Amino acid sequence: MSEVVQKAKLAKQAAPKLGLLSTEQKNNALLRMADALVAEAESIIAANAEDLQRGRESGISTSLLDRLALNRQRIEAMADGLRQVVALPDPIGDTLEAFDRPNGLQIRKVRVPLGVIGIIYEARPNVTVDAVGLCLKTGNAVVLRGGSSALHSNKRIVEVLHDSLKSTDVPADALQLIMDPNRASVDEMLKLNGLLDVLIPRGGASLIQNVVKNATVPVIETGAGICHTYIDASAQPDMALKIAINAKVQRPSVCNSMETLLVHRDFAERHLASIAEQFVQQMVELRGDAEAQRLVPTVKAATESDWDTEYNDYILNVRVVEGLDEALAHIRRHGTMHSECIVTENEANAARFLQEVDAAAVYHNASTRFTDGFEFGFGAEIGISTQKLHARGPMGLPALTSSKYCIVGEGQIRG
Amino acid sequence: MSEVVQKAKLAKQAAPKLGLLSTEQKNNALLRMADALVAEAESIIAANAEDLQRGRESGISTSLLDRLALNRQRIEAMADGLRQVVALPDPIGDTLEAFDRPNGLQIRKVRVPLGVIGIIYEARPNVTVDAVGLCLKTGNAVVLRGGSSALHSNKRIVEVLHDSLKSTDVPADALQLIMDPNRASVDEMLKLNGLLDVLIPRGGASLIQNVVKNATVPVIETGAGICHTYIDASAQPDMALKIAINAKVQRPSVCNSMETLLVHRDFAERHLASIAEQFVQQMVELRGDAEAQRLVPTVKAATESDWDTEYNDYILNVRVVEGLDEALAHIRRHGTMHSECIVTENEANAARFLQEVDAAAVYHNASTRFTDGFEFGFGAEIGISTQKLHARGPMGLPALTSSKYCIVGEGQIRG
Structure with missing residues (x-):
């Protein structure tokens, strides 16, 4: 079994437990993660230095090196981002519609997590923390596939987050990072129907187009703007x-x-x-x-x-x-x-x-x-959907949710 | 240019005009279509007889022949289906959310059509009329790819519908039927990103799985139920x-x-x-x-x-x-x-x-x-979504819509 399949399976197994946690349990985990990032800033910066060193050696551009670079201030900003997500209302469990039918059936449409979200992204390690925060708050497990240039940074960040989850009710398996830096691991994620419920690409136009044009897992397309x-x-x-x-x-x-x-x-x-x-x-x-x-x-x-x-x-x-x-x-x-x-x-x-x-x-x-989640008052920046299905425009936390119908009867059958 | 690309382009060109029509203009077209089907029942039954003859010769099953067969009663039921869609509220233009921002921007989220919907289906010719009715009512152009066993029936039905649209404001190009009976035309539709906004497969498990597993166009998955x-x-x-x-x-x-x-x-x-x-x-x-x-x-x-x-x-x-x-x-x-x-x-x-x-x-x-659109009170049966993105469960007309944000200001700029 490949790394991608193995980790996606672990995420899928963890998803139902995560989906049932209370807002308080999820917020507690987000706060622990924020504290851990700050406490472990030095080791994260050290891992990031390895990425920067390799990046310089392989001649990546100054602007890319800047996006990749972490310092104490940037790590504190990542932690603050998690704390801001704590402050947002939890959409899970909200009643979206409720109506009774003439036969007495009581129908309620409630918000539920999507399940397992795959995120494919590029150099900036802060996306790792961003994505984890938004997914966990909405009760979703997450499989991350970051850029190979940020591999050491992402690996250390996820280790820190995993450790911080040990004292919480969030199952650590709900958070998976793909380590394989080869393109093949992206291609594999694109076709992982049944294990991933949705893919969100974050990055430049070519990354997004690769995902949109090749994925058979449902995609939320973000980004390109002329x-x-x-x-x-x-x-x-x-x-x-x-x-x-x-x-x-x-x-x-x-x-x-x-x-x-x-x-x-x-x-x-x-x-x-x-x-x-x-x-x-x-x-x-x-x-x-x-x-x-x-x-x-x-x-x-x-x-x-x-x-x-x-x-x-x-x-x-x-x-x-x-x-x-x-x-x-x-x-x-x-x-x-x-x-x-x-x-x-x-x-x-x-x-x-x-x-x-x-x-x-x-x-x-x-x-x-x-056109921005914060400017619209949604309080979080998952991305801006440029597709017509599921979500369009700036996406707040509800864009990371689905719904189900709960129907309560007293023995009704269909005639 | 292949038949599929050519017809999808015509549908895409027609979609903006269709999307701007009033409820009355769309309802008028639906009623004309219903009348035309009944008036042309004989020629439709004659075309259907060719399909039945070919089906018998190629040895398709009795139950498939039954699903394929049209008679006056079934054609009247198709026409009644269109009249029922006329009676449903038109979701297009509905305001979904409206809020003002502290800087004075007035933001409104309104329902709009998806654009061009591709429908891939099997033997029953009534799906042709069903799909056209639901798509046109929601302002969407539609590209139909029915089963090859119903080709003559579908061709005649679409001719009748096209003719009936001549005296209406609905552009006839908004309704396209793919005639190529080869599997390749389905494969082509699955990858038509940019021309088709969504694909809806209707049929057995293998048809649906083929679409879900191979399409890069966004799919609304319907059907399989254990x-x-x-x-x-x-x-x-x-x-x-x-x-x-x-x-x-x-x-x-x-x-x-x-x-x-x-x-x-x-x-x-x-x-x-x-x-x-x-x-x-x-x-x-x-x-x-x-x-x-x-x-x-x-x-x-x-x-x-x-x-x-x-x-x-x-x-x-x-x-x-x-x-x-x-x-x-x-x-x-x-x-x-x-x-x-x-x-x-x-x-x-x-x-x-x-x-x-x-x-x-x-x-x-x-x-x-x-679990059924009619039983839930939605009044139409587009299908039952078994996926988590966009729509889940019985789908009413709103499942065939998207939204956009309309923002009105007085010269606001971002600081």
């Missing part, structure tokens, strides 16, 4: 500028930042030059269609593939459109159904945009950067 | 008998019927012989463990694989257990998370059973046969 802001003819110029700048530069590296600015011709004639100037001052490179280039000579020509690129960087596409219909058509063709915005004072156009755009989050007069 | 009834020590004998008989023989061929009866030793000593007699009178063959055989000599020995078999027939497994824990362990090992029942007067045991059994529907003192 987000647009459309400035309509009637937009307030100040508001439009403020929203566009925020959507692009407040944090360009994340999925809810803007990649393409669509501007109504009338607005562009009057304001595109000054908006472009502001972007250039913010060190943003502009690429545009012929009309944008005509109005702003410093704009470079966008290639056809630029419209389909998630830069996550200080680069912005600009296109001048004839009106709302052309903007909607562009978004339908190039968007990734993540976050889309219209800036307008025209209520009819705003209503059409909100109704017709098919995306997880559609904005009128606000920055796409708000 | 359902148990556990008669506890304190069960009322009359109630236990009535529920067990109903769960097995009221309609043995369906997924929510019972395959295995678990009986507490104390109850078995007193009542298993008389219960067994009732089952034998109902022509049910009994297979059991050693203890059941000791108490009822006519019970045959069950093989290990019997406990994992969905008979859908007049066959029942019987096992005598020491108590609730053994019953729960048996269900965990052999159940398919569909429908499970405890018959007991012991409230503590009932509560444990309802909480600990991991299944779509868990019953106390009622027949598992009630």
Whole structure:
């Protein structure tokens, strides 16, 4: 039996016990884990140093080394993350619906854990702790498969967490880390129907696409965001500028930042030059269609593939459109159904945009950067679903749950 | 471009328009379709006769021929099914949540269509009409891939439906039927990420397992049901008998019927012989463990694989257990998370059973046969989900929808 199958089986065996624990039992375990991480910070930092050393030797990029690096402050942030999850309401056991049937059957739909969640992720070791916290709080066992570059760090973190669970009611088997750094262990997880109830990929576009395109286990797809802001003819110029700048530069590296600015011709004639100037001052490179280039000579020509690129960087596409219909058509063709915005004072156009755009989050007069679990008030960041099944948009703890029907009768049979 | 890709693209192009139609526009189309089916009954019956002829020549079973056969009555039932869908509330556009954030953002979560739904099914041509009705009512385009044995019937039905849509606002392209009878066209649908938003298999266990195990498009799994009834020590004998008989023989061929009866030793000593007699009178063959055989000599020995078999027939497994824990362990090992029942007067045991059994529907003192969209009051039968993601248990129209967040601001940006 492979490591993946063996550990997934252990997780599956542990899941029913975990699913029955009270909120208090689960919170107690989360607090023990948080304390243990801080208490064992030195040994975690030492293990992390091995990963960093190997990373430097194999020549991985500075930004990747930064994401990989742990220090006392980052470990305390991980522990704080667990304590924040303790403070969130426990969705398990909630009654979602309750109704009686004419034959007297009492039907109740209640929230239950999903069972076993597989998480496939990359370099940042904090995802290990994040994922464990969110899964355990929702009564789910978890099988982690982190990036090979963080293997020593993840191994030590999971040892610390396992040890801390010994004095709690959470079965240690509910938390499994796959040690095999080969790609084959990921491929195996993707097909583990019957042992894993769901897979959540966290990382870059290629990791996510590999999981989505090859997994037969149900997947919650997160991540890719080619987000647009459309400035309509009637937009307030100040508001439009403020929203566009925020959507692009407040944090360009994340999925809810803007990649393409669509501007109504009338607005562009009057304001595109000054908006472009502001972007250039913010060190943003502009690429545009012929009309944008005509109005702003410093704009470079966008290639056809630029419209389909998630830069996550200080680069912005600009296109001048004839009106709302052309903007909607562009978004339908190039968007990734993540976050889309219209800036307008025209209520009819705003209503059409909100109704017709098919995306997880559609904005009128606000920055796409708000698509986020914390900003929505959900208090935890599992990810942002860009698929239509099960969960869409920012996912709070309920996204890690399922439901069942409990039916109470007095001997009813079907006629 | 293959037939599958071509037709899926047409459906995807039609989906946005369909998704924006009003309830009245969709209902009007459903009523036109219902009328057209009745008006064109003769030509549908003629096409069906070709399928029946080919089926007889290729030696398919009598029961399959019966499921395939159409007559005026069955076509009228299909039309009535569409009219019943007209009467159901339209979930699209419903506000699921609405909340304001401290920064003034107004967030609303609204129901939207899934987009394009692929349905893969077997012999019964009525599924064609069923699926079209449920998908169109929820604003979804649909790509149908029926069984090759029903190809002529399905082709004629879809022609009739297409014609009837000409005088409506529903784009005819929203309804596509794959004509290629080869297995390759199914395989192609399973991997059509980006064009199909979800796949729903409807049919026998092997069809469903093929879709679940090979699809990379998200799947809603329906169907397989190895359902148990556990008669506890304190069960009322009359109630236990009535529920067990109903769960097995009221309609043995369906997924929510019972395959295995678990009986507490104390109850078995007193009542298993008389219960067994009732089952034998109902022509049910009994297979059991050693203890059941000791108490009822006519019970045959069950093989290990019997406990994992969905008979859908007049066959029942019987096992005598020491108590609730053994019953729960048996269900965990052999159940398919569909429908499970405890018959007991012991409230503590009932509560444990309802909480600990991991299944779509868990019953106390009622027949598992009630797991059904109509019996739950949902008014339509899309199927019964046996998976944990998106939908679980009987699925009403909302199971064919997704959601999106609409956010209205006044120029808010993220700090």
